[in-house]
Amino acid sequence: MxxxxxxxxxxxxxxxxxxxxxxxxxxxxxxxxxxxxxxxxxxxxxxxxxxxxxxxxxxxxxxxxxxxxxxxxxxxxxxxxxxxxxxxxxxxxxxxxxxxxxxxxxxxxxxxxxxxxxxxxxxxxxxxxxxxxxxxxxxxxxxxxxxxxxxxxxxxxxRISDPEVNWHSIVWFSQCIPRHAFFMWLIMRKKLVTQDKIMYWNYTRTTNMNMMCCLLCYESLDSHDHLFFECKFSAKVWEFIRAKAGMDNVEAKWSAITEWLRQRARSKSADNLVCRLLVAASAYVIWRERNTRFFKNHARPPENICDSICDTVRYRLMGLKFKNTPKVRRLLQRWDIHGALAVDDGG
Known part of the structure; x- marks a missing residue:
């Protein structure tokens, strides 16, 4: 205009x-x-x-x-x-x-x-x-x-501008899944409406919320740190899927995961792309599971959650093109992607 x-x-x-x-x-x-x-x-x-x-x-x-x-x-x-x-x-x-x-x-x-x-x-x-x-x-x-x-x-x-944050490249990147990227942005800004935040907004309701607890592990209140991934349920999910991205040694804490990704933010390798996709998909699917249990009283076991996360990442990888290198071929084989993806020399 x-x-x-x-x-x-x-x-x-x-x-x-x-x-x-x-x-x-x-x-x-x-x-x-x-x-x-x-x-x-x-x-x-x-x-x-x-x-x-x-x-x-x-x-x-x-x-x-x-x-x-x-x-x-x-x-x-x-x-x-x-x-x-x-x-x-x-x-x-x-x-x-x-x-x-x-x-x-x-x-x-x-x-x-x-x-x-x-x-x-x-x-x-x-x-x-x-x-x-x-x-x-x-x-x-x-x-x-x-x-x-x-x-x-x-x-x-x-435009209204703020200092550039050091985590932007692990949230927004060209191959991201848009709804996952937006959700990651909410997590990084701590904008999700978790139980601890509800109690902080209205402390007078604390006595009426004594029975509230994380619907994934049924222990403490859910919060950003608890859900991703200190909760026993989400930690179990993380321990299973992190091996799919070579993040076996990254502990089940959001701060540790984001710091690990941030240190590799400049890398354009296919492995690094998978890591970012996997973390975003994991957080998104776990949050959806939490809401499904809260609003629909329907629960899935950790194994089903892991399958949903892996399928989401796999389908995204099937829509991308990579350079034809031995390292990339091993990566695609690990994700059971064979004839569905045309590997391009100049991708």
């Missing part, structure tokens, strides 16, 4: 932009155009983006003929409309559609001298000079960095 706004601001040659200027703006500046009640949804959404992106749209002055002197960002104190009202501007006989070139002549500004006394910040514009040999240019400015418009640049500027 910002790309559409940028097309309007730069007056890109297209039928749609021409229509917007003729029927929506009608000579007005995009930044000061008001949203009318009967306008269409798409136009209203474009106008609602203005507070978000206005500070990033920077007009690099050339001759000043394409830059609004009142509404565009072209200096350290602009837009001037932030302190000069429309009434103040028109009362002095200036047009609201005036450009920087219209208000600048021979290196001086044409506004009343009284404005310099009333609005002292205008004195800072004495240092601004136009370049008559070049046209104005609209750029994207994020802090001190100024660049040409790009969708990626806009995204990086306006």
């Amino acid at each position: 910002v790309s559409h706004v940028w097309s309007i601001l730069t007056n890109r040659e297209s039928l749609w932009v021409a229509w917007i200027h003729s029927y929506r703006l009608k000579g007005r500046n995009f930044w000061e155009c008001k949203s009318v009640p009967n306008c269409c949804w798409s136009w209203r959404k474009l106008l609602q983006l203005r507070p978000l992106i206005r500070s990033f749209c920077w007009s690099k002055l050339g001759n000043g003929r394409d830059t609004s002197v009142w509404y565009d960002n072209w200096s350290g104190i602009s837009p001037l409309s932030s302190f000069l009202s429309s009434r103040t501007i028109t009362r002095e006989g200036f047009s609201l559609q005036a450009t920087v070139a219209d208000l600048s002549s021979n290196g001086s500004w044409l506004w009343p001298a009284a404005w310099r006394d009333t609005y002292r910040v205008l004195i800072q514009l004495d240092q601004v000079q136009r370049d008559a040999n070049n046209q104005d240019c609209l750029l994207w400015k994020d802090g001190d960095e100024v660049s040409d418009y790009s969708s990626s640049g806009v995204w990086n500027s306006i």
Whole structure:
């Protein structure tokens, strides 16, 4: 949507932009155009983006003929409309559609001298000079960095960003199973609604929840650490399936498992891929088993859970292509994948 706004601001040659200027703006500046009640949804959404992106749209002055002197960002104190009202501007006989070139002549500004006394910040514009040999240019400015418009640049500027976590590569990777990856993200953020969290939210209900326990092992309350994989039931599942990925020595603790994966996060080997798929599938299937027991009162033995996990990973591997190497062939044989997968030399 910002790309559409940028097309309007730069007056890109297209039928749609021409229509917007003729029927929506009608000579007005995009930044000061008001949203009318009967306008269409798409136009209203474009106008609602203005507070978000206005500070990033920077007009690099050339001759000043394409830059609004009142509404565009072209200096350290602009837009001037932030302190000069429309009434103040028109009362002095200036047009609201005036450009920087219209208000600048021979290196001086044409506004009343009284404005310099009333609005002292205008004195800072004495240092601004136009370049008559070049046209104005609209750029994207994020802090001190100024660049040409790009969708990626806009995204990086306006999105809410946090420091990169060190576990992202074990959750999100191109061969992941999307629902498993999203579930892994919830676990890493400790966002699952486990019994310990419910009691923390509403401590007054503790007396009514004394009978609550993990529905997998029927011992302590379930929690993130307990379910993955300190619970006797889930630990038994983990002890069986970890051998399928060469993780025999990794203990049944979520912190130990994720640390083991994180240390190998940069590896692009097929073995490492299987490890990530297997851990995600294990957590997902165990959580589903927990919910099935809670909501449907239906339980499966650990052996069935292990089979479900292995089948899920196997089916995912059958849909991928790998390099034709002895190590990969041994891996596929270990997962009983033979004629179902075409092994590709350049995969």
